[in-house]
Amino acid sequence: MESIFLKQGFRKVDSDRWEFANEGFLRGQKHLLKTITWRKSAHAHGHGQQHSNGQNPSVSSCVEVGKFGLEEEVERLKRDKSVLMQELVRLRQQQQSTDNNLQTMVQRLQGMENRQQQLMSFLAKAVQSPHFSISVLTAAKPAKRE
Numbered sequence: 031m032e033s034i035f036l037k038q039g040f041r042k043v044d045s046d047r048w049e050f051a052n053e054g055f056l057r058g059q060k061h062l063l064k065t066i067t068w069r070k071s072a073h074a075h076g077h078g079q080q081h082s083n084g085q086n087p088s089v090s091s092c093v094e095v096g097k098f099g100l101e102e103e104v105e106r107l108k109r110d111k112s113v114l115m116q117e118l119v120r121l122r123q124q125q126q127s128t129d130n131n132l133q134t135m136v137q138r139l140q141g142m143e144n145r146q147q148q149l150m151s152f153l154a155k156a157v158q159s160p161h162f163s164i165s166v167l168t169a170a171k172p173a174k175r176e
Contacts, residue, residue, distance in 0.1 A: 156163045
């Protein structure tokens with residue numbers, strides 16, 4: 031356990047207690063966490079070797095601890111984005127269905143308004159002209175006989 035803290039740049043405050051300190055680990059100073067780095071053992075890559083980029087392996091193999099939290103955050107955000115995109119697709123389909131239903135209802139309403147207008151026009155003619163009412167009734171009687 032102690033070696034993990036040391037690899038991250040922590041130093042032991044008191045040799046008798048399990049208390050460590052690091053300049054990048056201060057209460058309320060979240061931005062300093064980026065300065066805490068994980069140092070891999072130089073023995074794992076061989077002493078004094080140079081990587082293709084010209085850096086010493088112990089320097090190039092340093093990994094920021096904060097990066098792990100960022101990767102988890104990125105993965106969580108990707109999952110959230112995926113869920114939100116699925117919800118958006120579902121809501122768009124629902125909106126399209128609702129729009130189609132609304133258009134159907136508007137057409138039905140217009141048809142009913144047209145029939146109502148025709149009926150009102152027919153009744154207005156019937157009231158204004160008694161001969162019109164009689165001619166409609168006589169025209170309807172032969173149709174009933176057939």
